[in-house]
Amino acid sequence: MYRYDSYDQAMVEARVAEFRDQARRRLEGKLTEDQFKPLRLMNGLYLQLHAYMLRVAIPYGTLSSRQMEMLADIAEKYDRGYGHFTTRQNIQFNWIRLEDAADILADLATVEMHAIQTSGNCIRNISSDHFAGAAADEVVDPRPYAELMRQWSSFHPEFSYLPRKFKIAVIASAKDRAAMRLHDIGVRIVKNDAGEVGAQFYVGGGMGRTPMIAPLIRDFVPIDQFITYAEAALRVYNRYGRRDNKYKARIKILVHELGAAEYSRQVEEEFAHLLRVGVEPPLAELERIKAHFAPPAFVDGPKTIDRSDPDFALWVDRNTHRHKHDAYVSAVISLKPPGGIPGDASAAQMRLVARLAREYSFDELRVMHTQNLLLPHVRIADLPAVWQALEAAGLGAANMDTIEDIIACPGLDYCSLANARSIPLAQRISERFAQTGRTEQVGELKLKISGCINACGHHHAGHIGILGVDKKGVENYQLSLGGSEGEDVSLAKITGPGFDEDGVIAAVEKVTEVYLAQRAQGERFLDTYRRIGMEPFKEALYG
Amino acid sequence: MKILTGNDLRTGAVIWWTGSGWSLFVDDAVDVGEDAEEILAREEAARRVNVPYVCQASIDAAGHVRPAHIKDRVRALGPTVRRDLAVTTAEKTGWDWVI
Numbered sequence: 001m002y003r004y005d006s007y008d009q010a011m012v013e014a015r016v017a018e019f020r021d022q023a024r025r026r027l028e029g030k031l032t033e034d035q036f037k038p039l040r041l042m043n044g045l046y047l048q049l050h051a052y053m054l055r056v057a058i059p060y061g062t063l064s065s066r067q068m069e070m071l072a073d074i075a076e077k078y079d080r081g082y083g084h085f086t087t088r089q090n091i092q093f094n095w096i097r098l099e100d101a102a103d104i105l106a107d108l109a110t111v112e113m114h115a116i117q118t119s120g121n122c123i124r125n126i127s128s129d130h131f132a133g134a135a136a137d138e139v140v141d142p143r144p145y146a147e148l149m150r151q152w153s154s155f156h157p158e159f160s161y162l163p164r165k166f167k168i169a170v171i172a173s174a175k176d177r178a179a180m181r182l183h184d185i186g187v188r189i190v191k192n193d194a195g196e197v198g199a200q201f202y203v204g205g206g207m208g209r210t211p212m213i214a215p216l217i218r219d220f221v222p223i224d225q226f227i228t229y230a231e232a233a234l235r236v237y238n239r240y241g242r243r244d245n246k247y248k249a250r251i252k253i254l255v256h257e258l259g260a261a262e263y264s265r266q267v268e269e270e271f272a273h274l275l276r277v278g279v280e281p282p283l284a285e286l287e288r289i290k291a292h293f294a295p296p297a298f299v300d301g302p303k304t305i306d307r308s309d310p311d312f313a314l315w316v317d318r319n320t321h322r323h324k325h326d327a328y329v330s331a332v333i334s335l336k337p338p339g340g341i342p343g344d345a346s347a348a349q350m351r352l353v354a355r356l357a358r359e360y361s362f363d364e365l366r367v368m369h370t371q372n373l374l375l376p377h378v379r380i381a382d383l384p385a386v387w388q389a390l391e392a393a394g395l396g397a398a399n400m401d402t403i404e405d406i407i408a409c410p411g412l413d414y415c416s417l418a419n420a421r422s423i424p425l426a427q428r429i430s431e432r433f434a435q436t437g438r439t440e441q442v443g444e445l446k447l448k449i450s451g452c453i454n455a456c457g458h459h460h461a462g463h464i465g466i467l468g469v470d471k472k473g474v475e476n477y478q479l480s481l482g483g484s485e486g487e488d489v490s491l492a493k494i495t496g497p498g499f500d501e502d503g504v505i506a507a508v509e510k511v512t513e514v515y516l517a518q519r520a521q522g523e524r525f526l527d528t529y530r531r532i533g534m535e536p537f538k539e540a541l542y543g
Numbered sequence: 544m545k546i547l548t549g550n551d552l553r554t555g556a557v558i559w560w561t562g563s564g565w566s567l568f569v570d571d572a573v574d575v576g577e578d579a580e581e582i583l584a585r586e587e588a589a590r591r592v593n594v595p596y597v598c599q600a601s602i603d604a605a606g607h608v609r610p611a612h613i614k615d616r617v618r619a620l621g622p623t624v625r626r627d628l629a630v631t632t633a634e635k636t637g638w639d640w641v642i
Contacts, residue, residue, distance in 0.1 A: 026552075027552065027553060027590075029590045033587075033593055033594060047550060047555060047593065047594060049557070049614070049617060049618050050555070050556070050557055050618065050621060050622070051550070051554070051555035051556060051557075052550075052555040080628055095555075095628075096555065097553060097554045097555060098552065098553055098554070098555060099553050099554070341624055341625075412613065412614060412617055413617065413622035413623055413624050413625075414622055416614075418614075421617075421623065421624075421642075423622075423624045424623065424624055427624065470613075473611070473612060473613060474613070475613065475642070
């Protein structure tokens with residue numbers, strides 16, 4: 001894992017001191033809320049429905065046990081005993097007091113964490129493949145490249161006041177496990193025919209009120225120029241992105257309006273200029289960072305699993321992922337117990353997960369954009385012990401990528417932007433499918449719920465998506481089908497008129513019935529939808 | 544009726560204007576009539592409340608204050624999915640009026 005050097009630590013500590021002074025002045029009345037708001041947002045402190053909310057950055061979703069234990073401490077000491085893991089691989093605390101905020105940031109700094117750039121019109125936390133460094137199919141570990149981008153984008157003076165927020169994902173495999181093409185910039189680290197490492201750039205994707213899939217802008221940037229290319233891509237956006245209209249200010253609108261070819265041409269022009277200026281960090285810095293991500297000392301061991309316990313066998317089948325070392329797997333810790341709140345973990349659960357990481361996964365943890373946690377490197381021989389510990393703590397749900405593994409934003413239960421609640425739908429749907437035993441029958445089905453058009457719950461990318469809207473003061477839900485965030489990326493289409501809460505749950509059941517009735521051998525829900533189209537589903541829903 | 548709400552500056556807690564101060568309990572909210580803007584300006588300047596605003600409400604048959612909009616009803620009691628964290632009056636008044 002990356003460890004802060006003296007510069008990183010000094011920057012974070014300086015920011016804590018600065019924010020402590022800003023918060024003091026706000027509490028003393030020397031700053032108005034209008035003056036203070038942009039300052040607190042730069043430090044991840046929002047004001048939500050019930051209290052202040054602090055969003056803490058978890059770069060590319062990677063955590064150590066010590067860091068996870070600190071998050072547990074914060075949950076217990078300053079919040080109400082739990083935290084919420086998000087679709088940006090971050091964590092949010094929902095019940096923060098302004099008078100405690102600087103102390104929390106100071107505590108985070110002791111474990112090399114912060115909340116900088118988790119809000120505002122800047123480059124946000126860089127996300128990545130949660131299986132990075134472990135996946136058998138990756139070209140390289142993408143995290144050193146994500147870390148280099150993190151360092152480049154942190155406090156970048158030119159990109160502190162962009163037209164809108166800016167989200168970057170970095171992956172390094174053909175399979176996309178990070179919704180890469182639904183980011184402002186998606187970077188795929190690749191090797192060319194000569195075996196040289198470089199970066200593909202996809203620019204102008206995103207969800208929100210105008211979902212778009214990022215087009216490929218450049219298919220190979222040499223790795224010793226990729227920060228320069230990113231700088232050029234941002235610079236063109238910063239220059240021409242629309243600041244006059246918040247809803248048209250994201251880079252996807254600029255790329256769409258200019259056209260990918262013209263945007264690309266302008267980026268190439270800027271890129272050529274920047275190459276002459278020399279903004280690229282020296283390769284030695286990348287090599288320094290790479291040393292932090294050296295593979296752990298894997299040891300050989302058993303490669304087979306005793307499957308005599310059917311519950312354990314199901315968990316292994318559902319929640320483990322092939323590792324680059326054949327005596328290991330990556331193990332998904334579901335934060336989606338049937339009827340539970342997606343992404344929520346108690347302080348006790350965080351501490352348990354930290355202990356398991358320390359004992360069984362080389363002290364490493366990941367936060368997945370699906371709002372689950374991951375032990376990236378678990379010996380196959382240790383899986384029974386890990387599973388038993390998770391089961392005992394209510395973390396053993398065997399439901400990765402099933403209809404119970406629902407992404408849901410906080411919705412109207414917490415969020416001041418939301419129009420409708422998301423979490424209760426997730427709870428009822430997961431509970432119903434678990435109770436009826438239909439989860440296994442349905443197989444892979446990604447259901448995603450957002451409580452407003454901002455789409456934090458990724459409903460556009462759901463095989464089944466649900467969007468909560470306000471219909472004359474009453475919650476109403478639009479159903480959509482056919483989205484995907486993977487390498488087969490697509491945007492979901494709305495089925496028709498919306499439903500009330502009971503109605504949308506019944507509608508989800510109906511569309512799964514259509515799928516089960518119509519699926520061909522080996523088809524996922526998404527495959528069947530793509531083959532038969534929307535009509536059979538509409539017929540069942542609205543007949 | 545018009546009632547005033549906002550978040551406590553120091554804690555962020557949802558608060559309601561009682562006529563003489565701020566309360567955690569929506570039932571303590573009073574009709575401010577035409578005085579809303581004046582009270583908001585004064586209280587915000589005094590740093591007792593953050594981002595205050597006026598919302599519509601009514602009094603139900605049992606005498607409870609009921610904000611008109613679902614968002615304010617959720618604010619009044621807390622997340623519907625964590626009733627263990629509810630504002631304490633919730634147990635007395637129940638949840639059926641929130642949604």
